[in-house]
Amino acid sequence: MMLLLKRLTMLAMIVVATVGAAEPALAGLGQPSPWQLGLQQSATPVMDNIIWFHDFLLYIITGIAAFVLALLIVVMLRFNARANPIPSRTTHNTLIEIAWTIIPIMILMFIAVPSFKLLFLQLNVPPADLTVKATGKQWYWSYSYPDNGDFEFDSLMLKEGERKEGQPRLLAVDNEMVVPVNKTVRVITTGADVIHSFAVPSFGIKIDAIPGRINETWFTATREGIYYGQCSELCGKDHAFMPIAVHVVSEQAFSAWVEDAKKKFARDEAPPSSAVAAAQLLSR
Missing domain, CATH: 1.10.287.90 (Helix Hairpins)
Incomplete structure (x- = not known):
């Protein structure tokens, strides 16, 4: 009995020490943290x-x-x-x-x-200030903003040599989904090929993107920053390389980004986004 008590006491000490050491990383803002608990x-x-x-x-x-x-x-x-x-x-x-x-x-x-x-x-879903359409494709996301102009862009994961300092591995993308802070954002999802799932943990959202069907969810981000998620439905060999990055900015910065995006991602000035993304995937 005494030996059992000693072992239980030792186990409790180890657990407390582990939790104490990991306390600074109990939860990350917008992305996972090393040794995260919770x-x-x-x-x-x-x-x-x-x-x-x-x-x-x-x-x-x-x-x-x-x-x-x-x-x-x-x-x-x-x-x-x-x-x-x-x-x-x-x-x-x-x-x-x-x-x-x-x-x-x-x-x-x-x-x-x-x-x-x-x-x-x-x-x-409450009345929205902004609507974003997220289309899941093998193996990247495409975003369009029906309320803000006729443009659409693809969001692909950055490779090792493309990431800047501070950008997380397997989560950073070339084109982030941009939304304004403290605004209700309605996200409608669909799939172009197989079932995907749009999930951002810090927002508390996870919704399937199903071909031939429209699903919807919503969020109101209360803090600026970049928030990461991933496709959460097994969708093929590169399922693990299909991140989501949502950049929450001020209303003024969002308005400026929209004006720039209309020029950069205008549908009539660029080849179909799916073709461009497919070519980039094949080049990897």
Whole structure:
């Protein structure tokens, strides 16, 4: 018993030391951090609610696990062969049976209320200030801005020699999706070939991009910066190399970017974006 206690104490010390050492990287803003524990930092109201609900469930699960552990210890100590040489012949207990039926139902109802509120918040798209169409293709994303002009561009992952200092590996792209801060952005998704999935952890969004179908989600980024995500639906051999980069800027900077993008990505001044992207992929 003493040896077991010593081992458990040592394990607890190791866990505490690991968590303490990793504390600065518990959660990254817009991208994963080395040795990260927990979810990425929130940048939207939806993600704020997701983190709250996650922590809320963690407390409940921890309490249930501790209760079950206490019951196991009591059973091992009080109802072993040495303590009870003559075993009990109890077949049922009405009170206990009622309790273990009603209490779990109450716990699930306690969980269901905030769960449904969060689902409603995620699925009910509010009036949007901006709409962005994201089209998943093997293996890159194309973005268009129906509210801001007739232009579309492709967003491909940067290769090793193309990344600048500070740009994350496997996440940085050549053309980022740009949106204004503190504006409600409606994202509509579709797929050009197979099923993809548009996911940005710091925004708390994940929506499938399905060929022949339009899905929608939304976010309101409350902080400027670059937020990364990835395709989250297995879509072929280069699925792992299909990042998403969303650059949140001020409203003035966004307006300036739109004017520049209209010239840079104008549909009638460039070959079809899919052909250009396909050529770039083949050149790799």
